[in-house]
Amino acid sequence: MNNFITWCDERTRDCMASKARLHADGRDDEAAFMQIRANVYGIFRTVYTAVKGDKPQLQARLTSIPAAWETALAQAEQHGDAQRAHIERIKLEIVAAIRHYVTNAQEAKPHD
Amino acid sequence: MTESQALALFKCLGDKSRLQILKSLAQEDMYVERLAERLGLTPPTISFHLKKLSDAGAVRSYKTQYYTMYALETAVFEQTMLSLIREESAEADLQRQRDEAYRQKVIRSFFHYGKLRSIPTQKKKERIVLEEIVRAFEAGRDYTEREVNIILADFHDDFCTLRRDLIGEGLMTRENQIYRRTDA
Numbered sequence: 001m002n003n004f005i006t007w008c009d010e011r012t013r014d015c016m017a018s019k020a021r022l023h024a025d026g027r028d029d030e031a032a033f034m035q036i037r038a039n040v041y042g043i044f045r046t047v048y049t050a051v052k053g054d055k056p057q058l059q060a061r062l063t064s065i066p067a068a069w070e071t072a073l074a075q076a077e078q079h080g081d082a083q084r085a086h087i088e089r090i091k092l093e094i095v096a097a098i099r100h101y102v103t104n105a106q107e108a109k110p111h112d
Numbered sequence: 113m114t115e116s117q118a119l120a121l122f123k124c125l126g127d128k129s130r131l132q133i134l135k136s137l138a139q140e141d142m143y144v145e146r147l148a149e150r151l152g153l154t155p156p157t158i159s160f161h162l163k164k165l166s167d168a169g170a171v172r173s174y175k176t177q178y179y180t181m182y183a184l185e186t187a188v189f190e191q192t193m194l195s196l197i198r199e200e201s202a203e204a205d206l207q208r209q210r211d212e213a214y215r216q217k218v219i220r221s222f223f224h225y226g227k228l229r230s231i232p233t234q235k236k237k238e239r240i241v242l243e244e245i246v247r248a249f250e251a252g253r254d255y256t257e258r259e260v261n262i263i264l265a266d267f268h269d270d271f272c273t274l275r276r277d278l279i280g281e282g283l284m285t286r287e288n289q290i291y292r293r294t295d296a
Binding site: 026028029082083089 | 156157
């Protein structure tokens with residue numbers, strides 16, 4: 001878990017590099033999606049710092065924060081707002097990746 | 113196509129992925145997964161772009177037995193750029209009002225109780241002044257040069273310049289010493 005910040009920074013850097021590449025290629029919407037992904041990594045990096053690296057607290061936030069995004073996704077789908085739904089799915093997809101990383105890091109702890 | 117529709121379409125087309133989707137659909141109708149495979153994008157991303165294209169009126173969808181197929185809305189792309197530019201703008205009324213307000217301002221500045229204070233040096237203002245003066249002539253009636261001079265002299269002493277400029281601006285014609293208003 002000590003590497004969480006580094007991991008988030010690496011993902012953010014990758015997203016920003018992709019964003020720049022997509023933007024240069026004239027794919028502005030996909031570039032914006034990359035910025036959204038980077039923002040989600042940024043949010044949980046900040047949360048990790050705020051909870052001083054406490055894993056249970058971080059995991060609790062990994063459930064509470066995306067709850068609003070899940071609601072937004074459900075509402076967007078209900079109203080046929082494909083664009084909003086796509087954005088919410090992207091955010092939740094990144095949350096799933098972070099959750100996966102955190103879970104694996106937790107399991108790896110006894111071996112640290 | 114209205115101005116706002118054209119604006120939405122142009123905004124929508126300003127994206128390489130969407131342009132690639134349209135190029136693919138120009139070849140044949142396709143479904144989301146086929147487009148995704150062809151363009152190296154994920155199906156949700158393709159769906160996102162197709163929604164935007166559909167909202168802009170660039171593509172339409174229809175259901176077949178197994179898939180929702182997407183097709184190019186060819187009628188939209190058969191329009192010329194010129195026809196889109198010539199489309200009446202929602203701003204047009206506002207522009208006309210501004211033009212009329214400017215026109216009235218110029219007339220107020222240069223006319224005093226029906227007399228021309230001076231002949232404007234600015235071409236645009238002179239045109240407005242001449243358009244106002246030419247109203248003194250009856251449409252479809254022939255005038256001799258003397259008659260023209262008398263009418264123009266009521267506006268300004270330099271009736272020769274006015275007469276010449278009315279011809280130059282195409283507001284009157286002169287043929288065999290006979291003058292006639294052209295904007296009848």
